[in-house]
Amino acid sequence: MYVAVKGGEQAILNSWRLLAEQRRGDTRAPELTLAQIRGQLGLAVDRVMAEGSLYDPELAALAIKQAQGDVIEAVFLLRAYRTTLPRLGVSLPIDTGAMRLQRRISATYKDVPGGQVLGATYDYTQRLLDFQLAAGGTVASAAVAASALPAAPRITEIMGSEGLLAAETPAADDPAPRDLTREPLEFPANRALRLQNLARGDEGFLLALGYSTQRGYANTHPFAGEIRQGTVSVEVVPEELGFAIEIGEIAVTECQMVNQFAGSATQPPQFTRGYGLVFGACERKAMAMALVDRSLRAEELGEAVTAPAQMQEFVLYHSDNVEASGFVQHLKLPHYVDFQSELELVRKLRARYAAAQPKSTDTAEAA
Amino acid sequence: MSILAQADINVLETACSPLNVLTELTCAQWQWLRSPETGLIMVRGRAGGTGVQFNLGEVPVTRCALRLQRDSHLSANGGAVGSTIGVAYVQGRNVRHAELAARLDALLQEPASCERIHTHVIEPLAAAQAARRDAAARKAAATKVEFYTLAREAQTPGNTGEEP
Amino acid sequence: MDTATATPLAPGFEQRVFDSIKVFRALADAMAHPGEIRRVNARPPAPTQLMPAAAAMCLTLLDFETPLWLQTSHASVADYLRFHCGCPMTPEATQASFALITNTLTMPAVNTFNAGEPEYPDRSTTLMIQVESLSNASGVRLSGPGVRDAIYLDVAGVSATYWRELQASRAAFPCGVDIVFIWGERIAALPRTTRVSC
Numbered sequence: 001m002y003v004a005v006k007g008g009e010q011a012i013l014n015s016w017r018l019l020a021e022q023r024r025g026d027t028r029a030p031e032l033t034l035a036q037i038r039g040q041l042g043l044a045v046d047r048v049m050a051e052g053s054l055y056d057p058e059l060a061a062l063a064i065k066q067a068q069g070d071v072i073e074a075v076f077l078l079r080a081y082r083t084t085l086p087r088l089g090v091s092l093p094i095d096t097g098a099m100r101l102q103r104r105i106s107a108t109y110k111d112v113p114g115g116q117v118l119g120a121t122y123d124y125t126q127r128l129l130d131f132q133l134a135a136g137g138t139v140a141s142a143a144v145a146a147s148a149l150p151a152a153p154r155i156t157e158i159m160g161s162e163g164l165l166a167a168e169t170p171a172a173d174d175p176a177p178r179d180l181t182r183e184p185l186e187f188p189a190n191r192a193l194r195l196q197n198l199a200r201g202d203e204g205f206l207l208a209l210g211y212s213t214q215r216g217y218a219n220t221h222p223f224a225g226e227i228r229q230g231t232v233s234v235e236v237v238p239e240e241l242g243f244a245i246e247i248g249e250i251a252v253t254e255c256q257m258v259n260q261f262a263g264s265a266t267q268p269p270q271f272t273r274g275y276g277l278v279f280g281a282c283e284r285k286a287m288a289m290a291l292v293d294r295s296l297r298a299e300e301l302g303e304a305v306t307a308p309a310q311m312q313e314f315v316l317y318h319s320d321n322v323e324a325s326g327f328v329q330h331l332k333l334p335h336y337v338d339f340q341s342e343l344e345l346v347r348k349l350r351a352r353y354a355a356a357q358p359k360s361t362d363t364a365e366a367a
Numbered sequence: 368m369s370i371l372a373q374a375d376i377n378v379l380e381t382a383c384s385p386l387n388v389l390t391e392l393t394c395a396q397w398q399w400l401r402s403p404e405t406g407l408i409m410v411r412g413r414a415g416g417t418g419v420q421f422n423l424g425e426v427p428v429t430r431c432a433l434r435l436q437r438d439s440h441l442s443a444n445g446g447a448v449g450s451t452i453g454v455a456y457v458q459g460r461n462v463r464h465a466e467l468a469a470r471l472d473a474l475l476q477e478p479a480s481c482e483r484i485h486t487h488v489i490e491p492l493a494a495a496q497a498a499r500r501d502a503a504a505r506k507a508a509a510t511k512v513e514f515y516t517l518a519r520e521a522q523t524p525g526n527t528g529e530e531p
Numbered sequence: 532m533d534t535a536t537a538t539p540l541a542p543g544f545e546q547r548v549f550d551s552i553k554v555f556r557a558l559a560d561a562m563a564h565p566g567e568i569r570r571v572n573a574r575p576p577a578p579t580q581l582m583p584a585a586a587a588m589c590l591t592l593l594d595f596e597t598p599l600w601l602q603t604s605h606a607s608v609a610d611y612l613r614f615h616c617g618c619p620m621t622p623e624a625t626q627a628s629f630a631l632i633t634n635t636l637t638m639p640a641v642n643t644f645n646a647g648e649p650e651y652p653d654r655s656t657t658l659m660i661q662v663e664s665l666s667n668a669s670g671v672r673l674s675g676p677g678v679r680d681a682i683y684l685d686v687a688g689v690s691a692t693y694w695r696e697l698q699a700s701r702a703a704f705p706c707g708v709d710i711v712f713i714w715g716e717r718i719a720a721l722p723r724t725t726r727v728s729c
Contacts, residue, residue: 054407054424054425054426055424055425055426056460082407082425085405085406086404086406086407087409087425087594087596088404088428088430088595089409089617090409090411090422090595091408093411094411102507110514111514115511115512116511116512116514117507117508117510117511117512118512142506143509143510145505145508145509145511148500148501148505149511156416168413168414168418170413170418170420171419176420177411177420177422180422191421192420192422193421195412195414196421196422199422199424200424230507234410234426234458236428236456238617240432240454240613240614245368245369245372245456246372247372247408247428248426248457248459249373249458252423254416275418277412279424399542400540400542400614402547432614434539452540
């Protein structure tokens with residue numbers, strides 16, 4: 001329970017001013033531009049877009065600037081902004097098979113059609129601080145191959161053709177998914193709703209949960225079947241046109257985790273999948289999402305639900321960092337009346353406790 | 368429409384700057400059917416790339432529609448004035464981008480201007496887009512791993528050739 | 532885009548944001564005062580089959596997520612609404628978020644439309660009914676929340692049977708349909724909380 005309190009208006013106004021000054025920092029250093037944030041803090045921009053669930057690099061850069069680099073605060077700003085815009089429609093499902101690849105690797109096969117393409121990755125860096133970056137200066141330009149990278153088939157399709165991997169097919173008549181930004185979450189949540197929730201979920205939360213599945217809290221034995229990153233076209237079918245048009249392109253990261261599955265009475269042993277798809281270059285998030293997607297499929301695959309990462313309500317209710325930070329941070333609101341009542345209660349209990357103590361203590365004290 | 372939607376706005380403005388295209392764009396009579404409006408499109412994906420549809424997240428999109436009215440239209444098909452409608456759906460929040468794309472969409476449907484717009488606007492934009500994608504794809508291609516198998520040392524006496 | 536249609540497409544609201552706010556306000560007001568005839572004060576250019584208030588309401592309320600059941604088969608009306616609202620047209624009355632009725636003599640019974648579910652009574656159909664005249668001087672007696680004592684509403688072309696069926700449907704509250712009668716620029720609303728006696 002909260003109390004309406006008056007006062008503090010001037011303090012709040014001055015707090016804003018202090019915030020603005022601190023955000024700007026030392027004015028002898030040049031102010032950050034959005035182009036600099038987009039260009040040089042690109043992975044932070046991608047994370048804010050993914051968890052903010054809005055693909056707009058410029059706005060994400062602004063949010064990061066405004067939040068002084070506090071990514072979760074920036075996600076909140078982006079989510080708040082999106083509520084001011086009308087929904088104009090939905091896209092056709094993006095075709096990640098036709099992705100214009102920037103990176104594509106598989107941990108299950110060495111030689112795959114299209115090859116292992118490293119792209120820009122931190123995987124092979126030594127994680128030593130580079131003091132040359134601190135000094136600034138020119139950087140080496142990227143190597144350019146003589147011919148472009150061709151589109152490559154998804155590795156899961158190669159495995160699928162042998163029947164070793166459970167096929168992913170749309171449900172009968174390919175229904176439109178429910179949208180948890182428009183309707184309340186209901187349990188049990190189907191896979192479409194779960195994937196939407198995970199795609200906008202907090203990276204740290206999903207990373208920890210994914211990690212827990214690997215350490216034994218859910219029996220998964222995953223392989224990174226394929227990770228691909230690049231750009232895909234976005235197509236919509238406006239009601240007034242009646243045909244599909246491309247409206248632009250977005251960068252995404254896709255991860256297909258392949259998991260052993262012992263089979264059941266109705267299904268032969270085969271590999272099953274966990275799927276991750278995220279805006280931007282967010283590989284760690286896509287991998288964690290794929291692990292958690294697979295663990296949440298426990299029930300449909302007839303596995304025992306024993307670990308947190310397999311529990312729908314636990315995962316889906318706690319994955320959203322805007323909701324989570326809102327509820328945690330609401331504890332800062334005045335709880336004066338609540339606390340008064342608890343104070344009274346604790347005093348009464350203490351009095352009762354004291355009264356119940358054996359008399360001997362009193363005598364001893366008196367003596 | 369796809370080329371126009373995916374063009375960089377600055378490149379698009381430049382492409383429209385040749386005099387005959389500009390004249391076309393400004394002299395024709397335009398009527399807004401839907402003035403530019405920015406909203407959101409929910410982008411969908413599929414589980415496993417091919418399975419059930421799910422909502423991935425939203426992209427901002429700006430759309431508009433206008434009608435091209437001019438006298439020449441009467442003689443062109445002898446029909447009613449104002450039956451050419453230009454429509455644009457463009458990713459992002461740039462109103463000018465959507466407006467230019469819609470105008471060009473209308474002009475592209477007109478026999479009188481179609482060819483000129485194609486030559487001066489669409490083709491250069493398509494070429495720029497292809498070049499941009501090609502450059503990115505060639506940089507990625509340079510990071511493709513070329514595996515090679517280490518040749519064993521030539522058999523020497525004492526080396527049984529057994530796997531360790 | 533092939534747009535060689537017989538009637539050229541009419542533009543929608545001149546100022547989409549302000550016009551739709553104004554219309555929404557008028558509509559909310561009408562819903563809060565059941566039966567009272569109000570003006571929407573908007574005349575968006577529209578096909579002649581659509582009355583000004585009907586066009587204004589459609590432009591304000593419909594979008595791609597609100598399937599519309601359309602009584603008229605006039606292509607110009609469907610084209611206009613599809614273009615400006617992006618709403619899907621459904622032939623299934625039970626699937627419709629909104630229904631636009633242009634002929635009261637041949638309109639379907641009230642219970643043809645979706646009355647919502649007890650958990651989600653908001654998922655019902657809202658009926659927009661174009662009529663030949665509206666008057667508060669006489670007609671059926673309306674009472675309920677938002678009405679002091681009673682108000683009378685005369686709607687040309689709506690039969691006594693229809694009113695009886697409407698009143699009978701009130702038993703399913705909180706499920707039920709909401710109705711807005713439209714006459715030119717005027718509207719009168721009958722939310723599902725309003726009781727009707729003939």
